[in-house]
Amino acid sequence: MLVQFLLHMKHSGLKVTTTEWLDLIAALQVCEKINTVDGFYQLARTCLVKDESLYDKFDQAFGRFFEGVRALPDPFDFDLPEDWLNNPTLNHFSEEEKAAIEAMGGLEKLIEVLNERLKEQKERHEGGSKWIGTGGTSPFGHSGYNPEGVRIGGPSKHKRAVKVWEQRQYKNLDSDIELGTRNIKVALRALRNFARTGSSVELDLDDTIRSTAKNAGLLDVKMRPERHNAVKVLLLLDVGGSMDFHVKESEELFSACQSEFKHLKHYYFHNFIYDHLWQDNKLHRQHLTSLVDVLRTYGKDYKLIIVGDAAMSPYEIVSPFGSIDFMNERPGSYYFKQLFEHFDKAIWLNPTPESQWNYVQSIGIVDKLMDKKMYPLTVEGITQGIRSLT
Numbered sequence: 001m002l003v004q005f006l007l008h009m010k011h012s013g014l015k016v017t018t019t020e021w022l023d024l025i026a027a028l029q030v031c032e033k034i035n036t037v038d039g040f041y042q043l044a045r046t047c048l049v050k051d052e053s054l055y056d057k058f059d060q061a062f063g064r065f066f067e068g069v070r071a072l073p074d075p076f077d078f079d080l081p082e083d084w085l086n087n088p089t090l091n092h093f094s095e096e097e098k099a100a101i102e103a104m105g106g107l108e109k110l111i112e113v114l115n116e117r118l119k120e121q122k123e124r125h126e127g128g129s130k131w132i133g134t135g136g137t138s139p140f141g142h143s144g145y146n147p148e149g150v151r152i153g154g155p156s157k158h159k160r161a162v163k164v165w166e167q168r169q170y171k172n173l174d175s176d177i178e179l180g181t182r183n184i185k186v187a188l189r190a191l192r193n194f195a196r197t198g199s200s201v202e203l204d205l206d207d208t209i210r211s212t213a214k215n216a217g218l219l220d221v222k223m224r225p226e227r228h229n230a231v232k233v234l235l236l237l238d239v240g241g242s243m244d245f246h247v248k249e250s251e252e253l254f255s256a257c258q259s260e261f262k263h264l265k266h267y268y269f270h271n272f273i274y275d276h277l278w279q280d281n282k283l284h285r286q287h288l289t290s291l292v293d294v295l296r297t298y299g300k301d302y303k304l305i306i307v308g309d310a311a312m313s314p315y316e317i318v319s320p321f322g323s324i325d326f327m328n329e330r331p332g333s334y335y336f337k338q339l340f341e342h343f344d345k346a347i348w349l350n351p352t353p354e355s356q357w358n359y360v361q362s363i364g365i366v367d368k369l370m371d372k373k374m375y376p377l378t379v380e381g382i383t384q385g386i387r388s389l390t
Helices: 002-011 018-030 037-048 052-065 095-100 107-120 181-191 205-214 241-260 291-297 332-342 354-359 361-369 379-389
Strands: 140-142 149-152 161-165 194-203 223-229 232-238 263-269 276-278 288-290 302-307 345-350 374-376
Touching: 002 018, 002 052, 018 037, 037 052, 181 241, 181 379, 232 241, 241 263, 241 302, 276 291, 288 291, 291 332, 302 379, 332 361, 345 361, 345 379, 354 361, 361 374, 374 379
Parallel strands: 140 149, 149 161, 232 263, 232 302, 302 345, 345 374
Antiparallel strands: 194 223, 263 276, 276 288
């Protein structure tokens, strides 16, 4: 079974290495209390999954492999309307009523009947003894009473459910779903690196043990500087115009960058980068900063991340006086090459779906200027971009 489980994980897109697989086998040999599917789930996820963004993919793969053993249908095979499980009133049952209700006959029978109900039910039900709903004596739903049931949604009221049908806990960490601040943080984390700087304020345990041993057991305490986040990021954000449709994604990326990187500087531009940037997203003239000053201030060790949809007239990039905002004597590509050549590592994140890039001429031009280092503003795209920066 374990070999089949390994092959199933690989087939589901999880990169399980031989070392991780051997760790799981070794853990099973010493963990005598792993005698349930849930226990094996916890152990297997700990040993096999090293990336948070893969937790949901592991949950789904595990559920499919142990579907018969777990005796639960995949919750997402059936999309239950929320109002089916919305109970404005809670029923209260007397002891006589509870005693009159008979159990259905074990977990296997419950699951068999639940599958039938899911296929047959067409509308919301409240009360009653058969359908999925709220209140009543049905074994399926919540806020009612049954000696043995499957709680679906809602709070635990009588503590009698033999199984709880819940949504996957890690769905919001899936690298294939739309962006969220937490997803972005997970993707950005690979860029962080640490260096020891400052005065010696932290105990160096390994060096202390080594030095004490050399000193015939006489304690020789060694200190070292604390570890600090050493990566430096310069973030340039396109605002206004067509980027108004991508405000949410840009805000989430900016929020994630602020929490992940200690050394983060940011500026704004509109459509394309010329001889200046803005310090505020309202693009006021009094907040202009020349590109020359930016290049002088931030060294080559900064990682450059540009965020924009690159959707504009090609003239804004390749022609003098092509900007829609002012009269630029030199083409935007001239200034952009200065920026791109100054920083050793640079990427462009585009919120426009990658499938639409070929339909926008300016995106192709910018991608070429970026030396093909444009990536979609998705979790997977950010992950690819971070690999390029590192």
